[in-house]
Amino acid sequence: MLKTPTARGKGKSDPTLLADFTVTRKQRRAIPVIGDPDPDVLWRLDMFYTAVGLAIEERSGLVTPSMIEMKPMGASDDCFLRPGGWSLCRGIHRFSFETFRKLAEAGTKLVDDATAAIEAYPDVAWA
Template sequence: MSDLNSPFMRMLITRIRAEDSFGAWENKQDAALLSEYIVTKEERRAIPIIGDPDPEIIDRIDYFYQAVALAIEEKSGQMAVPILKLNHEGFGRLFVIVGRLVVLAKSMRDVHRFGFEDMAALNQEGCRAVDNAIKIIKQFPDAAAA
């Protein structure tokens, strides 16, 4: 079962809802908003191995890591900034920086296939990224505060 009340999931839902400036998703359930992140094994197999990501997928990735950064901020009390740089083929790098400290660094590839098997996997990956970042901040507090 996924925990829609985890700091990460709350931030992701809030971040997605922030894009709804006209209220079209006001009555949409949180789980329905997050359904875009679910890509089953069968769906993933149907996606070509080589492909260019469309803007919606890039936005989805961006929202995911913005939610990670927001949850890091909530837990640490320090500003976290996600930096995502992708080329047109879906390859690139992702960093989350707190102060002068890189708390998350990830190589991105095949982003056109970005997604999670279920809500629990989505929550687990987001929470793991947040928890690992918090450990790094605690390990290097001076760099995080700089």
């Protein structure tokens, strides 16, 4: 079993580290949707999309840095002014997956979609 070298997950096994990404429906309902997102949620969001980016890079050879940078500094006005923005901000508080399988499916779908786009438009991807 692999051990993760990151500071936050130092010395944790993969299942222990991935357990941070699973939240039951009951637990999700208990998460408040008003206020700053919990730093742990922001960490999960960052780690998930960083892993997706690394998998895309592994498949395609293209460097795909994560473009998400969120800080727990209060709700932005953009959340309320953009159409659909409120649901995005609201969803951030509850970013998690019900099972390991759903976590894997979500990540795989993002990687597959990105890889298909890279293959369909290689000139754009390599520009």
